[in-house]
Amino acid sequence: MTHKRILVGFLLAFLAFSTRAIAADAPNIVFAFADDLGRYASAYADPNAPSPNDVIHTPFFDRIAAEGTRFDCALVSAPSCTPSRAAIVSGQHFFRNGSHSQLHHPWMKGFDDPWDEVRGFPLMLQASGYHIGWSYKMHISEDRMGGKDRNYRKHGSRFNTFSQNVMRADDTEAGKQELLEEVRGNFRSFLADRNDKQPFYYWFNPTNTHRSWVQGSGKKIWGIEPDSLKGKLPPFLPDNEIVREDFADYLGEAQAFDAAVGILLEELTALGELENTIVVVSGDHGAPGFPRGKCNLYDFGTQVPLAIRWPKHVAEGRVIQSPVSLLDLAPTFLEAAGLQADERMDGQSLLAAMNAETRDPEEVLRGTAICGRENHVNESRPGGLPYPMRAIRTGEYLYIVNFAPDRWPVAQPPLAAPLTNPIGGKKGGSRRMDLDFSPTRDFFELNEGDETIAEWWRLGFDLRPAEELYVIADDPHQMLNVADDVNFAAVKSQLRGQLLAELNRGNDPRVIDDGKAFDRPPYAPDTPERGVPDIEALRKEDEKADVN
Template structure:
């Protein structure tokens, strides 16, 4: 057996021995725990599936959960549903930040995104003084592996996973672009079912390669992060490949999305990619059954932020941007439960460490979910889990004047969403910027889409004006939404006297929690993220308005 050491600074406890006498005490404790952590204890394996931009939360397991029509009523995800039926579905699960890098930084460290150093912004630099749970599992004797997207974009790539040393993609990467690859193959005459099976064989092959490197009876941790749910995907592929009729979404779209053929088709295509992701999950479940490890593995399926290319999705603190599917299959627990406890994905790191019998590092902000996973109860299990905090700083680097971020924090409770926008003079989705070879107008969109194209093209039509405002307009310093009356979160009641006491209470609660957590945005001068290395302060050619003659394709 390899010696067990716990990385608190991404170096081992053996380094700690050379420092202070106090470290010897910690080492002695770890040596006492070592027998408990051996492979012979049959520790649980851990498999997590993180769909890139998989939000909503959209999966058929969520049908009816929120008491209103949503695209979850249309999408079919039997494998996600199977996990929920044998485990726990979280109704109130949130990412900590609605952008790839900071969201994943929070997951890997168990910290609020704003406490992850350079990982707090898209494309940031990893802080190696912060421990990451995969490397802690590695030191505890786990075999670890990664396929597709882990921590990215950022430098160095997949740093919290040890870089490329634990990468498994020998059998191909086409799974990260399902509709593109399958459409190309079928256009050349390959039958759809064969093309689909080719994709599933890649998933299986990569997982089997990972398992082949495992020592006998060694517990394992596997991260599978396909990016097919991240734009772009093939227009019309939802219907062409999966039989999802766009018109089946006529009464299922949220209020902030235009209910027209273009947007319904766009959503159907997104749901098609979710169904592909679900098929991938089925491959992993089947393989775990074949090797007899299904009953010894905790399985988690979730996403890293809301859907890209839709208003109020990715890079927004509304539910559509930060609410995430989260289903967890914990072996030999009571299945089919729906819990209403609030959680953010930073709670996964301490959960996995507790499952593995590994000490949780200091400065971890998340709290283990193990008490919920092992409980037989539905509804509210932990009375302390009544809110979630989310936030954002910088998505794309050059979205505003001086490349500044859009700082905001939010507090979500069972009934209310309170948002504090710290720089309401800045454009939330980036300033208007039209240039050759740039396929979007607002740079924090991140990627173009038929939905955004329709909204921008029709912005001057009275019936479409609200969609443009909800998507792109500047926002006030405070936003407050009564989600019971306004589940779409489009009617800001922050200035309504009837909600004055509620707003005051939520604002004070949010500020207190942020200060307790040491958020740089509310500590000191609050300008940490407005300065290098988080911004390079370069000038961006912002425009006050979009040219009247702008149209999809005119920007290419």
């Protein structure tokens, strides 16, 4: 018995040494991933299409894009934090991740959780010898990144409230630099824990681009004039002072994130590791607190920036127009590390498309991306029910299925009404819904019912049809639904079949059996009283305001 134990121990040690030796020849991976950051970077500015990208300044994203490959149509699996991140880690469509298919991974005890079967690419990298870790937000089970001790933030987490801290500083530039030094310190702490020459995977996850940020901070900290956004906002948003300032503040936080990316590049250069590091920059979904952004399947909600730099392996200055999904990152990272992707992964490695020797990179990609959502805030609709959607994005079209068109996509109006039975029991005040608190949201709440904003309200808040179809070239902001146009009947039929085939292949609970698994436990709470607006309370508030 003793000899067997010695032999087994020797074999395990040999295998461990072998995997470390293999991994030592692999590239490092630094994944800079901003919370709630949509497709905003100065590299995306287009003289033929005015947009906020004309205003933002992101020199470090632009550098990575110029020295690597930029993706112009990168989409998330789900426009909500937890399911988006879980899809990246698992390499699977969001709906396959059980508890992690919805925000805050709710799950009723006593039910098997598909997430328990997910290993994820970070642990696969770690098993091969990588040093792995992250800073700031995770929003999925921390054990999929090696546990809580892999969260490097001993130098602080004040960067997550960037504008709040800088606006309190006596000197704006000094305040900015102090927070950037925090980023540097946390990254150095992570690097200090690796063995000599050990390859590493570092996930930089700041939340400063998540609301709330300080009103007016875009101008005060970064010099972004709100009026510079005149004529550049998406046309489904009011182009007024409130929304322009709100968006300018958002872009300011995006510039803070970009400055932090610059710190990571500085440190990699000083370490002599920049040329052997895959640097990836992206975000987990579209803009928060603006209608049709976060929680929506229009491009404004699902498109994110994506640039990848890896000298000698990734073509410089390449721009890929074909839709790709962030769940493609898992097999990409594993292939770069010399590892096989998990056979359960739905993603496709992007390395071939980025290889300089690939003459037609668009041809080696599948050319589509699948997106969807279920519950985000489970107080948005009566009964805590989700707003189920699935979509397929091609280069030419966006096709969306709304499985419950009788439900409200953001919240049951009136938006200003409090809830009869809010979580925590605290009544009064603004309610949580599938639109983050923001000055823009306040504008819509205060002006609900006003005919002057009726079209914007319809586009952002009204009931939606069972099917939506948009022609991207003619309608880049997806405002003209042609799903009922007979001229597009064949296109709609083809895309519907293509989408449903992929959902069925992945055993999406929304399309198997009765299609209502997401509407009941373990996915949804059995709470019929949840999410019901208190119309009477709102009426009394209005009467009181009229008297005053």
